[in-house]
Amino acid sequence: MRFGLAIMNDFPPGTVPAERVPLLREQVRAAAEAGIDSVWVLQHYLGNMPTLQPLPLLAALAADAGDMFLGTNMFILPLSHPVAVAEDFATLDHISGGRVIAGFALGYRDNEFESFGIPLADRVSRYEESVHIIRRLWSGDQVTFAGQHFAISGQRLSLPPVQPGGPRIWVGAGAHRTGARRAARLGDAWMVPPHVTPDRLATVLGYYRDERQRLGRGPGRDVAVRRELVLDEDPGQARAVGVAARGALTRRYAQFNAPDQTESYRHLQTDAAAEEVADQSYLFTDPGQAVEALRALERAGVTYVVLRAQWYDLPQAQMLRTLELFRDHVRPAFQPPGPAT
Numbered sequence: 001m002r003f004g005l006a007i008m009n010d011f012p013p014g015t016v017p018a019e020r021v022p023l024l025r026e027q028v029r030a031a032a033e034a035g036i037d038s039v040w041v042l043q044h045y046l047g048n049m050p051t052l053q054p055l056p057l058l059a060a061l062a063a064d065a066g067d068m069f070l071g072t073n074m075f076i077l078p079l080s081h082p083v084a085v086a087e088d089f090a091t092l093d094h095i096s097g098g099r100v101i102a103g104f105a106l107g108y109r110d111n112e113f114e115s116f117g118i119p120l121a122d123r124v125s126r127y128e129e130s131v132h133i134i135r136r137l138w139s140g141d142q143v144t145f146a147g148q149h150f151a152i153s154g155q156r157l158s159l160p161p162v163q164p165g166g167p168r169i170w171v172g173a174g175a176h177r178t179g180a181r182r183a184a185r186l187g188d189a190w191m192v193p194p195h196v197t198p199d200r201l202a203t204v205l206g207y208y209r210d211e212r213q214r215l216g217r218g219p220g221r222d223v224a225v226r227r228e229l230v231l232d233e234d235p236g237q238a239r240a241v242g243v244a245a246r247g248a249l250t251r252r253y254a255q256f257n258a259p260d261q262t263e264s265y266r267h268l269q270t271d272a273a274a275e276e277v278a279d280q281s282y283l284f285t286d287p288g289q290a291v292e293a294l295r296a297l298e299r300a301g302v303t304y305v306v307l308r309a310q311w312y313d314l315p316q317a318q319m320l321r322t323l324e325l326f327r328d329h330v331r332p333a334f335q336p337p338g339p340a341t
Contacts (some may be wrong), residue, residue: 001303001305001335002037002304002305002333003035003304003306003307003327003331004036004037004038004039004042004307005027005038005307005309006039006042006226006306006307006308007031007039007041007310008311009024010042010044010050010051011049011050011051012049012312013049013050014235017050017052021052021060024061025061025064025226027316027319027323028065030208030250030320030323030324031068031323032065032066032067033327034323034327034331035331036066036068036307037069037073038069038101038306039058039061039065039069039070039302040071040103041057041058041073042072043072043074043076044076044109044112045116048252048256049252052319055072055075055088055089055092055278056089056338058070058092058096058100059077059092059096062095062096062169064075064170067099068099070092070099070101070165071101071103071104071170071306072101072103072104073172073191073226074103074104074105074172075185076106076107076112077127077130077131078107078118078123079107079112079118080126081150082137082150083128083155084132085130086107086137087157088155089134090160090166091187092267093167094161095141098161098162098163100167101165101167101168101170102166102168102169102170103170104127104130104131104170104171104172105143105171106127106172106278108120108258108259110256111256113123116208124182125149126149126150129145129147129148129150131169131186132147133145133147133150133152134166134169135169137166138158138160138167139165142156143155154326161167162336169186170187170188170191170222170224171183171186171190171191172191172193174193174259175191176203179204181207182213183208184207184212184217185211185215188221189221189223189224189304190208190223191224191226191306192204192224193226194227194308195277195281196225196281197280197281198281198300201225201302202252202300205301208223215297218277219253221303223301223302224266224302224306225304225306226305226308227282227283227293227297227313228278228281228283228308229283229284229290230284230314230322231283231287231290231321231322232286232322233286233287234286235285235286235289238284238285239285241275241314241318242285243275243284244281245310245311245312246274246278246311247278249311251271265279287326288329289337290326291330291333294330298334307324
């Protein structure tokens with residue numbers, strides 16, 4: 001099992017993100033020392049929290065990341081032109097020496113799509129056309145494409161990525177049959193959201209595997225899931241810290257429309273629901289119980305877990321303490337990673 005770290009790049013209102021960049025660099029270096037394979041950052045526009053955009057931030061962190069991969073969790077693909085996306089991710093691939101994972105999601109917030117002048121109803125078709133164009137451009141081939149949203153006539157990317165064929169594409173999609181099938185069809189992996197319970201995870205991964213088999217795509221190299229993480233020798237203290245900080249972030253996110261109306265997003269409805277999801281799905285506990293929960297994911301076929309250990313106003317020292325406990329007591333319980341590829 002491999003591990004990634006999603007660092008906090010959306011901050012409480014009133015924060016000056018420039019003051020946080022040195023702290024993010026420190027976190028990335030600590031993650032590398034903890035045996036973590038990749039670092040991830042999210043994307044939102046016009047939100048209610050100051051947010052550093054992912055590609056410039058990852059470029060700034062590339063030197064600190066060393067051999068770690070750099071991933072977007074997630075880049076809102078329908079809001080950008082696929083030519084620009086292909087060029088920008090190829091640039092980051094060169095800056096990082098070929099260590100980029102392109103996490104692409106549909107997006108869901110009404111205000112983002114309205115402000116970009118893009119109908120929310122077009123997001124799926126724009127996404128699918130974009131993935132097709134980006135893969136072809138990254139291949140180095142001359143591309144001609146005429147679709148509903150985009151048209152390219154005999155063009156070739158001037159900057160092929162370092163990675164042959166380009167970065168792996170990890171699809172961000174809701175934990176339901178439609179999302180699982182989209183990820184199976186378009187992605188090299190599916191990044192399952194962190195709030196999905198173990199029982200639900202088993203169900204939706206079944207949809208994902210069945211669709212890949214139906215398409216003749218094989219099992220796929222990675223089965224990825226996100227999980228929230230706070231570690232403390234006292235599991236009650238870990239839970240209290242995690243629920244408070246993650247709950248504050250959840251309340252900010254709940255001010256926007258939900259990604260969909262399925263049961264998966266009930267944690268956005270009430271504080272009680274958010275705590276229930278935390279107890280079922282998040283790793284707010286001591287290292288021993290975290291190992292047990294991660295082993296259960298491994299038995300379910302999960303090969304890659306992207307952890308987030310900081311939200312809203314959780315202090316830097318607490319986050320680094322979680323990474324220290326992870327390094328000393330959790331990571332050694334799993335097979336050491338082979339060479340990063």
